[in-house]
Amino acid sequence: MYSSLLTSLLALTTVETAVAASQCTARPPFLNKLAQDNGKLWFGTAADIPGTAEQTDTQYLKILTNNKYFGEMTPANMMKFMYTEPEQNVFNFTGGDYFLDLAEKNGLRVRCHNLVWNSQLSDWVTSRNWTAPELTAVMKNHIYNLVGHFGGRCYSWDVVNEALAGDGSFSSSIWYDTIGSEYFFLAYQFAQEAVEQTGADIKLYYNDYGIESPGxxxxxxxxxxxxLQSRKIKIDGVGLESHFEVGGTPSVAAQVAAKQGYIALGVDVVVTELDVRFVQAPFYTAAGEATQAQNYYDSVASCMKVGPGCIGVTVWDFVDKYSWVPSSFPGQGGATIYNDTFQRKPAFYAIGEALTGAPCTVC
Incomplete structure (x- = not known):
């Protein structure tokens, strides 16, 4: 359990909570610095740049590009299929390059996201019937071109994203329905080949949700x-998306157990898309934010408890103003660590405490 500081804020209004939290330390905890000081590679965030209001929001950019807060950036959209290969064998790297330029200018690493997924595909992929060899060639060409272009600027690639259904079977997708389960292993084979051609040390990950606790x-x-390991195909780590609901987040013990299972296989784990959403309004009450803070604490603490095998934590954007949740889950929201007006929530300070194992008064 985290300290009683946030619980003591329950009787305060939302504004009073923010003020009290900000007074718990001379300056807000520098989350990335705390993560790195305590053995992690980063505390990071996703960002939907370029092409959205984030690109020109000076308040947003000031926080995003402060590498004491964030040491890693994940492109929320700009490296997905529909943006990078809008027409067959016609590639557009402009958005991805912009994102990488912004990250590198400010000393942030980038997890490149993603190469093969069922969603956000270009129309030319989904609008025709392919034979398995034809679609396999499409997949290989896409992977080779993206890995080859961005090269070692990417710390890692999510090679396949969300391949599994809730029952553990392969999800229906154009890749699976056309090529069969072999598409998954071919994607990693092609990614390994492409990485070898670059000569760079680029990690290859599998990324999914619902794999954060045993099941x-x-x-x-x-x-x-x-x-993959039995076929001697490169797999360096697994990304645990960690899109949770307030009051419904897996326990620390459950998250630790799942992470230890991956680490025992000799691969890294990383929390890749952490947010904790309210399933209904109101989003900004002291009681609700205290529960949300505990949920954030539990997720980050689980990464700390398993040691260096969990390399870091990334939140799926950091301010409610730009969260993906309201558009994807109508009526839900309040999922991130800053509210709509860029005030730090109790969750922000709970993360600092999870990273250090000490109350935020000494962060």
Missing amino acids: VKTTAAYNLVKE
């Missing part, structure tokens, strides 16, 4: 790692 889907993810 059939998590076991299926373990088995995918084992199968």
Whole structure:
């Protein structure tokens, strides 16, 4: 459990909570610095840049590009298929290059996201019937071109994103429905070949949700790692998306157990898309934010408890103003660590405490 500081804020209004939290330290905890000081590679965030209001929001950019707060950036959209290959074999790297330029200018690493997924595909991929060899060639060409272009500027690639259904079977997708389960292993084979051609040290990850605590889907993810390893195909880590609901987040023990299972297979784990959403309004009450803070604490603490095998934590954007949640889950929201007006929530300070194991008064 985290300290009683945030619990003591329950009787305060939302504004009073923000003020009291800001007074708990002479300056707000520098989350990335705390993560790195305590053995992690980063505390990071996703950002949907360029092409959205984030690109020109000076308040947003001031926080995003402060590498004491964030040491890693994940492109929320700009490296996905529909943006990078809008027409067959016609590539557009402008958005991805812009994102990488911004990250590098400010000393942030980038997890490149993603190469093969069922969503956000270009129309030319989904609008025709392919044979398995034809679509396999499309996939290979896409992977080779993206990995080759961005090269070692990417710390890692999410090679396949969200391949599994809740029961642990492969989800229906144009890739699976056309090529079969072999598409998954071919994607990693092609990514490994492409990485070798660059000569760079680029990590290859599998990324999914619902694999953060023990269960059939998590076991299926373990088995995918084992199968890749048995074929001697490169797999360096697994990304645990960690999109949770307030009051419904897996316990620390459950998250630790799942992470230890991946680490035992010899791969890294990283929390890749952490947010904790309210399933209904109001989003900004002291009681609700205290529960949310505990949920954030539990997720970050689980990464700390398993040691260096969990390399870091990334939140899926950091301010409610730009969260993906309201558009994807109508009526839900309040999922990030800053509210709509860029005030730090109790969750922000709970993360600092999870990273250090000490109350935020000494962060």
